[in-house]
Amino acid sequence: MAHNRHKRSLHARRSARAVKIAAPLAVLATLAPVSVGVLSGDIDPSLNMSGVAFAGSAGSADRVPEVSRSVPRLVPTAAELERVARKSATDKAIKNASERLWTTEDVKVWSGPGRDATLKGELKAAREVLVTGRRDKGRAEIVQQREARWIDESVLSTYKPIIASSGLSMAPCPRTSGDIGLTQKATYVLRSVCAAFPQISTYGGRDGHGEHVNGEAIDIMTSDYALGTAIAEFLIAHSSEFGIEDVIWRQQIWMPGYGWKGMSNRGSATANHYDHVHVKVY
Known part of the structure; x- marks a missing residue:
C-alpha cells in the first residue's frame, strides 16, 4: 500500500513538472511561426500585436482587441455650412429664373455683389439677359452660361433700348430733299x-x-x-x-x-x- 502511494506521488510530481515545461514550450511554439512570418515578409512588421492572445498567456480567454479611437470625426465648420447653403440658394435661383430684361448701356459683369467680387467680363448695351430676381448691394443677379453673375441693377430695363446704329456722319440723308435750308x-x-x-x-x-x-x-x-x-x-x-x-x-x-x-x-x-x-x- 505504501509502495503504491509513493508511486502515485512520484507520478504527480512528474506531471506537474511536465506542465511547467510544456507551457513555455507552447508559447515558444506559437511565437516561432509568427517570428518566421515577420522575417519572411508574410506579416507586416509594423502590425500591433498587443491585442492578440497567445497560447498559455494569462487571461487570454478574457482579452478583446481594442478598437482604435484615433480616427477624427468629420464635423463641418460654420463657414462650410454657409457655403453649402449659399450654393444651394444660388442653384435654386438659377433653376427658377424666368424673367428677361435688357441692358440699357455697356455694363461690367461680376462674380458676386460684394466688393471682393472678381470681374468676369462685360455686356454690351441692348443685350437681353435672364435675371433671377435676386438683388444685393446695387447689383442684380443674372444667369450667364448657366453660371450666376452680377451686374449693376440700374442698367436693366423691361424694354429693349434703341441704340444709334452708327456714329456721327456727314453723308447726305436719303430721307430728306436736300438739307432743308439748314446751316x-x-x-x-x-x-x-x-x-x-x-x-x-x-x-x-x-x-x-x-x-x-x-x-x-x-x-x-x-x-x-x-x-x-x-x-x-x-x-x-x-x-x-x-x-x-x-x-x-x-x-x-x-x-x-x-x-x-x-x-x-x-x-x-x-x-x-x-x-x-x-x-x-x-
Whole structure:
C-alpha cells in the first residue's frame, strides 16, 4: 500500500513538472511561426500585436482587441455650412429664373455683389439677359452660361433700348430733299441723326417760326417714347461736337450746364413736343 502511494506521488510530481515545461514550450511554439512570418515578409512588421492572445498567456480567454479611437470625426465648420447653403440658394435661383430684361448701356459683369467680387467680363448695351430676381448691394443677379453673375441693377430695363446704329456722319440723308435750308452745323446734326436712326422718315428744317427762322433748328418727327428718348440722349451725348444750344422733348428742355427742366403747357401735343424732338445749334 505504501509502495503504491509513493508511486502515485512520484507520478504527480512528474506531471506537474511536465506542465511547467510544456507551457513555455507552447508559447515558444506559437511565437516561432509568427517570428518566421515577420522575417519572411508574410506579416507586416509594423502590425500591433498587443491585442492578440497567445497560447498559455494569462487571461487570454478574457482579452478583446481594442478598437482604435484615433480616427477624427468629420464635423463641418460654420463657414462650410454657409457655403453649402449659399450654393444651394444660388442653384435654386438659377433653376427658377424666368424673367428677361435688357441692358440699357455697356455694363461690367461680376462674380458676386460684394466688393471682393472678381470681374468676369462685360455686356454690351441692348443685350437681353435672364435675371433671377435676386438683388444685393446695387447689383442684380443674372444667369450667364448657366453660371450666376452680377451686374449693376440700374442698367436693366423691361424694354429693349434703341441704340444709334452708327456714329456721327456727314453723308447726305436719303430721307430728306436736300438739307432743308439748314446751316452747316445743323446739317451735321441732321445727317448724323439720319445715319444713326433710320427709323425716322420725316424732318422739319427752316421755316418762319421760332428757332427755325435761321435754319439752326431741326424737328425730328416721332411720337414713340423710346425712340424719341434715344434720339434726345444721342444728341446730348454729342452736344459738344454738334454745338447744341438746347434739346426739347415731351415738354422738357435740356441745355448744357443745366440739364433737363420742365416747360409750361403750350396747349397741344405738337407745341409741347410730344410728337417730335427739337434740337437747336449755336
